[in-house]
Amino acid sequence: MVDNACVPDFSEFFGKQELSDVNVFLNEDNAAACTGSSAAGKKRKRSKKAPGPNEDEGIVQQPPLPGHSMVLVAFSEFFKAKLMGWSAGPSSKPEIRLSVPAGQLELGELLLRAMYQSQPDLGTISQEQLLQLLILADKYGVNKQQLQQQLGDLEVALSDSTKRQRLPALPHKVLLALLQDEETKVAAENTVFRVIESWHDYQQQHCGGSSKQELVQLLEQIRMQHCTQPFVATVLVESPLAAECFSALDLGLACICSSTPGSEPGLMSTALEEAECPALARFPSWKQPKRPASAVTKISMEQEVSLADLKQKVEAAQQGGNDTFYTLLESQRWQEEVFAVSLKVGVEGETVDSWAAFEAKLRADNLVHAGDCLHIKVEITEVL
Numbered sequence: 260m261v262d263n264a265c266v267p268d269f270s271e272f273f274g275k276q277e278l279s280d281v282n283v284f285l286n287e288d289n290a291a292a293c294t295g296s297s298a299a300g301k302k303r304k305r306s307k308k309a310p311g312p313n314e315d316e317g318i319v320q321q322p323p324l325p326g327h328s329m330v331l332v333a334f335s336e337f338f339k340a341k342l343m344g345w346s347a348g349p350s351s352k353p354e355i356r357l358s359v360p361a362g363q364l365e366l367g368e369l370l371l372r373a374m375y376q377s378q379p380d381l382g383t384i385s386q387e388q389l390l391q392l393l394i395l396a397d398k399y400g401v402n403k404q405q406l407q408q409q410l411g412d413l414e415v416a417l418s419d420s421t422k423r424q425r426l427p428a429l430p431h432k433v434l435l436a437l438l439q440d441e442e443t444k445v446a447a448e449n450t451v452f453r454v455i456e457s458w459h460d461y462q463q464q465h466c467g468g469s470s471k472q473e474l475v476q477l478l479e480q481i482r483m484q485h486c487t488q489p490f491v492a493t494v495l496v497e498s499p500l501a502a503e504c505f506s507a508l509d510l511g512l513a514c515i516c517s518s519t520p521g522s523e524p525g526l527m528s529t530a531l532e533e534a535e536c537p538a539l540a541r542f543p544s545w546k547q548p549k550r551p552a553s554a555v556t557k558i559s560m561e562q563e564v565s566l567a568d569l570k571q572k573v574e575a576a577q578q579g580g581n582d583t584f585y586t587l588l589e590s591q592r593w594q595e596e597v598f599a600v601s602l603k604v605g606v607e608g609e610t611v612d613s614w615a616a617f618e619a620k621l622r623a624d625n626l627v628h629a630g631d632c633l634h635i636k637v638e639i640t641e642v643l
Contacts, residue, residue: 267377268375268376268377268378269327269330269375269376270372270375270376270377272327272330272375273371273372273375273376274324274325274372275325276325278327279325279326279327280326280327280328280352280353281325281326281327281328281331281342281352281353281354281355282323282324282325282326282352282353282354282355283323283324283325283326283331283354283355283356283357283371284321284323284324284354284355284356284357285321285324285356285357285359285364285367285368286321286356286357286358286359287321287359287360287361287362287363287364288358288359288360288361321364323354324368324371326355326371328342328353330374330375331355331374334374334401335374335399335400335401336399336400337357337398337399337400337401338355338399339400341353341355342355357370357371357399359395360391363391363395366388366391366392366395367395369384369388369392370392370395370396370399370401373392373401374401378408379408389409389425390425390428390429390430390433393429393430393433394430394432394433397432397433397436407437407440407442407443409422409425410422410425410426410429410437411437411440411442411443411444412443412444412445412553412554412555413426413443413444413445413450413451413454413553414444414445414446414450414553414554414555415444415553415554415555417450417454418555426454426457426458427454427457427458427460427461427462428461428465429458431469431473431476431477434454434455434458434477435476435477435480438451438454438455438477438480439480441550441551442551443550443551444550444551444552444553444554445550445552445553446552446553446555446556446642447485447486447487447490447642448481448482448483448485448486448549448550449486449487449490449494449642451480451481451482452478452481452486452490452494452495452498452501455474455477455478455481455500456498456500458477459474459500471503474500474503474504475503475504478500478501478503478504478505479504479542479544480544481544481545482544482545482546482547482548482549482550483513483516483517483542483544483545483546484516484517484518484545484546485517485518485549485550486513486517486518487517487518487642488514488517488518490517490642491510491513491514491517492514495510495513496510496514508538509538509541509542512536512538513538513545516538516539516545516546557638557639558591558598558638558639559636559637559638559639560591560598560600560635560636560637560638561634561635561636561637562635563630563632563633563634563635564632564633564635565630565631565632566618566621566627566631566632566633567631569617569633570614570618573614573617574614598639600635600637621633
């Protein structure tokens with residue numbers, strides 16, 4: 260299979276007879292239709308040809324799409340196996356059939372097109388179409404480049420409103436593949452648990468729940484030595500969800516295995532491994548290397564507060580017998596934690612008799628900027 264870091268672009272050859280050496284048939288399998296499939300993709304015009312001797316009555320066959328074996332073999336284990344095992348006559352062009360559920364022929368074409376593109380364009384398809392596409396990709400062993408492109412940076416996905424909805428709606432098998440992928444990026448391993456948590460909540464609310472086996476398979480992907488110790492000790496240990504997979508003893512060992520600020524990564528997990536700790540044998544992901552770093556390395560919150568606005572609030576506070584007040588900055592989410600900043604304005608240890616005295620204090624401390632505003636900026640670079 261190809262390396263995603265240097266994927267060539269063959270999009271100009273998609274659907275073209277030039278250099279084509281294989282015919283690809285998309286078969287609409289009416290027997291495999293699933294709930295809601297009519298919305299997942301428009302049906303192409305059906306072929307009226309009667310089924311041949313090797314075709315099933317339940318299959319609706321479409322005209323062939325010209326394919327290129329060197330592209331298909333590189334991007335799909337299914338195509339590789341079929342073409343490597345092709346044994347027809349020397350003059351016969353290989354014919355490969357892909358069966359897709361009823362109503363999903365266009366998604367079958369999209370899957371083939373994505374194999375030809377270095378950067379598959381999936382931004383315009385709906386969430387349901389993306390999920391069905393990923394299921395097809397998994398069925399036919401297609402390189403998960405499009406999954407990585409869309410959701411492979413968990414922090415970026417969680418900060419985007421559309422991708423944030425797609426992530427917890429992923430089928431179990433697809434989310435498991437994403438968490439197992441060595442290219443999946445995070446700012447901190449804590450995010451992996453939060454993603455599993457949101458996936459579980461979504462399944463409970465919209466899909467009738469998930470099996471314990473599915474949940475355990477996901478939780479086993481947490482690389483515990485890269486979770487922060489405060490997170491493990493305060494969130495994981497108290498989580499009913501984590502208790503579905505880890506015993507109290509396991510969670511105690513997870514606290515030991517997890518990282519603390521300034522500690523050498525993996526030091527404690529190495530010590531536990533040398534002591535032949537059973538938990539590390541049951542959960543090999545605990546000692547796996549750190550995931551690649553997310554493109555989101557910090558969050559920044561900024562706001563300008565005008566002196567006119569401050570004056571109103573200070574005077575209102577004085578009338579109420581209190582010389583302090585709070586202004587909330589807009590909250591932001593990072594690593595699935597919500598951060599909100601409260602601004603407390605006052606003069607510590609002093610009594611402010613008037614707005615004029617308060618303003619003079621602000622100016623004396625060089626807190627007033629151009630436009631007679633306070634400029635407030637908060638950056639968060641690490642979550643414990």
